[in-house]
Structures are given as structure tokens and as C-alpha cells.
Amino acid sequence: MSESIHVAAAVIRATDGRVLIARRPDDKPHGGLWEFPGGKVETGETVEAALARELDEELGIAVTVARPLIRVTHDYSGKRVLLDVWEVTGFSGAPRGAEGQSIVWVAPRALTDYEFPAANQPVVAAARLPDRYLVTPQDLTAQQLLQGVRAALDSGIRLIQLRAPDMFSADYRDMAVDAIGLCAGRAQLMLKGPFEWLGDFPAAGWHLTSTQLREHACRGRPFPVGRWLAASCHDAEELALATEMEVDFVTLSPIQPTRTHPEAVPLGWAGAAALLDNFNRPAYLLGGMTPADLPQAMQAGAQGIASIRGLWRV
Numbered sequence: 338m339s340e341s342i343h344v345a346a347a348v349i350r351a352t353d354g355r356v357l358i359a360r361r362p363d364d365k366p367h368g369g370l371w372e373f374p375g376g377k378v379e380t381g382e383t384v385e386a387a388l389a390r391e392l393d394e395e396l397g398i399a400v401t402v403a404r405p406l407i408r409v410t411h412d413y414s415g416k417r418v419l420l421d422v423w424e425v426t427g428f429s430g431a432p433r434g435a436e437g438q439s440i441v442w443v444a445p446r447a448l449t450d451y452e453f454p455a456a457n458q459p460v461v462a463a464a465r466l467p468d469r470y471l472v473t474p475q476d477l478t479a480q481q482l483l484q485g486v487r488a489a490l491d492s493g494i495r496l497i498q499l500r501a502p503d504m505f506s507a508d509y510r511d512m513a514v515d516a517i518g519l520c521a522g523r524a525q526l527m528l529k530g531p532f533e534w535l536g537d538f539p540a541a542g543w544h545l546t547s548t549q550l551r552e553h554a555c556r557g558r559p560f561p562v563g564r565w566l567a568a569s570c571h572d573a574e575e576l577a578l579a580t581e582m583e584v585d586f587v588t589l590s591p592i593q594p595t596r597t598h599p600e601a602v603p604l605g606w607a608g609a610a611a612l613l614d615n616f617n618r619p620a621y622l623l624g625g626m627t628p629a630d631l632p633q634a635m636q637a638g639a640q641g642i643a644s645i646r647g648l649w650r651v
């Protein structure tokens with residue numbers, strides 16, 4: 338396989354959450370499309386150094402805080418590009434189009450209104466997703482669950498999976514309607530349930546079990562891009578199925594031993610990092626994770642952490 342071109346790119350985030358994008362000059366490859374500022378890593382240069390140099394050259398800013406966000410490999414008709422994307426949350430200077438390019442600050446959900454090069458779809462997903470994914474605990478009443486969801490929203494949680502494997506279907510469906518109402522405009526709710534329910538909750542995203550993934554992956558995405566689709570993965574084979582099904586993001590588990598699945602063999606940090614190295618979409622590490630694990634999860638190539646006990650406040 339040919340060497341890929343290593344590119345450092347930045348999702349630059351303002352304190353209000355908006356993201357900076359730039360329009361590629363007409364005379365460059367993918368001219369006229371929008372991009373995350375950045376450019377090619379030079380020989381002997383670290384990615385972080387390349388990122389700092391490119392953002393100085395292209396925008397006239399100096400990076401002070403950055404974290405790895407996502408690495409995406411893409412094949413542009415024979416030319417392989419490795420987009421090494423960092424989230425920049427601290428910088429000095431006021432960004433300007435130093436090479437004459439237009440720049441614009443965009444709310445994360447509005448990023449989908451802009452046209453990016455083909456490699457960027459998972460990068461746009463990563464830029465829109467938070468670093469914490471709350472999964473609700475089992476063995477609670479609907480009232481306890483909704484109270485916990487309210488508390489989570491107040492604590493800043495923006496992505497929630499309504500998991501209640503022991504609840505009767507009718508009760509789960511009623512609770513889902515209430516949870517969708519609570520989350521409206523504040524957080525993205527992901528539901529879990531049979532495929533037959535997909536059409537019943539259009540405001541909610543869908544989180545597939547690994548069993549559903551194995552069963553349905555060959556048929557591709559069950560609904561178009563624009564509504565969030567996620568899947569639970571545990572190994573390379575399931576990650577490959579998630580790619581085949583074109584999910585927007587995954588959970589990868591278990592990282593550490595957990596009470597929910599005591600029989601499962603943990604992947605460990607190194608195992609997770611190795612799996613994510615060959616995976617091109619945002620992934621949340623799950624299994625014994627707490628917010629204190631966020632830096633290490635990001636170093637392992639993850640979007641962040643997913644957790645039940647580590648993020649549940651009541």
C-alpha cells in the first residue's frame with residue numbers, strides 16, 4: 338500500500354462552542370470546499386508542531402491548548418490522506434484568512450450546511466459530538482430515570498443513551514417520549530430497541546446492540562444521514578461492521594472490568610488504542626470509565642468516554 342500524506346488539521350473551538358472553518362482557495366485540490374484549517378506534516382516534524390505552524394501560517398494564531406480528536410484515513414482516487422485532527426480550545430491572536438481564504442465561525446449543528454471534502458464526514462461528526470456519553474443505569478423506575486436525565490442535563494451532559502434492558506416495551510416507549518421532551522434543544526437522546534420502532538421516534542437517534550449490528554449491517558444504514566446512528570462494538574470485526582453500516586459513532590467496550598458485564602475480557606487501554614488506529618469514526622470508550630479517564634481516552638484515539646456509574650449523578 339502506498340504511503341499516505343499526513344495532514345494536521347484543527348477543529349478550533351471558541352468558548353461559545355462555535356467552530357472555525359475556512360474555504361479552500363479555488364486553485365487548490367478540493368478548491369471552493371470548506372475545510373478545517375491545517376496542512377501537510379513536514380519530514381521530521383511532530384503533528385503538534387505541524388498544527389501550530391499551519392495555524393500560524395493560515396490564520397495568524399498561536400495554539401495554546403489542543404487535544405487529539407480523530408484520525409481519519411481516506412483514499413482520494415489512489416492518493417491516501419491521513420487527516421490527524423486536533424481540537425484546539427486555546428489560542429492567542431484573532432484568526433484571519435492570512436492566505437486570502439474566507440473564514441467563518443459556525444455552530445456545531447450548522448456544520449452540516451457546509452460542503453467539505455469526502456474525508457471530512459467523520460470529522461464533522463466528531464466536531465458535533467461531546468466528549469461524554471451517558472448511558473442510563475438499569476433497575477430504576479421511569480420516574481427515577483427521568484429525574485436522573487434531568488440532573489444530567491443540568492450538569493452539562495449533551496449525549497444520552499436511554500438504556501433500560503429490564504423494562505417492559507410499553508413502559509420503555511412511554512419513558513422514551515418523556516425523555517425526548519426533556520432533551521429537546523438541550524441534548525441528543527439515543528434510544529435502544531427493536532428495528533420495528535425506528536419510525537416511531539424520529540427526534541431520537543438510534544443505538545444498535547452488537548447483535549443488531551451483526552444482523553443488519555449488510556443492509557447498510559437503516560435511515561439517511563442527519564439522524565444519529567450508533568452501535569456497540571467489542572472487537573475489530575464489529576468495528577468493521579459499524580463501518581459497513583455507516584454508523585455515525587460507536588461505543589467500544591469493555592476497557593476495564595465492569596459490574597454490568599463481569600464475564601467479558603477487558604480490552605485495556607492498549608487494546609482499545611490498537612483497535613481505534615484502524616477505525617475512522619468517533620468512538621466512546623466504555624467500561625469502568627470516569628471523567629478522570631478522559632485525557633487517556635483521548636490519547637487512545639477516542640472521542641471521549643461513555644459511562645453509566647461514572648456520569649450518573651443521582
Ligand SMILES: Nc1nc2c([nH]c(=O)n2[C@@H]2O[C@H](COP(=O)(O)OP(=O)(O)OP(=O)(O)O)[C@@H](O)[C@H]2O)c(=O)[nH]1
Nearest residue numbers: 344346365366367372373374375376377418454456457
Ligand atoms: N487542511 C485540511 N486538509 C484537508 C481537509 N480535508 C481533506 O480532505 N484535506 C486534504 O488534506 C490535504 C492537505 O491539504 P492542504 O492543502 O491544507 O496542505 P497545505 O496547507 O500543506 O497546503 P500546500 O500543499 O498548498 O502547501 C489535501 O489533499 C486536502 O484536500 C481538511 O478538513 N483540512
Ligand SMILES: [Mg+2]
Nearest residue numbers: 374375376377
Ligand atoms: Mg492547508
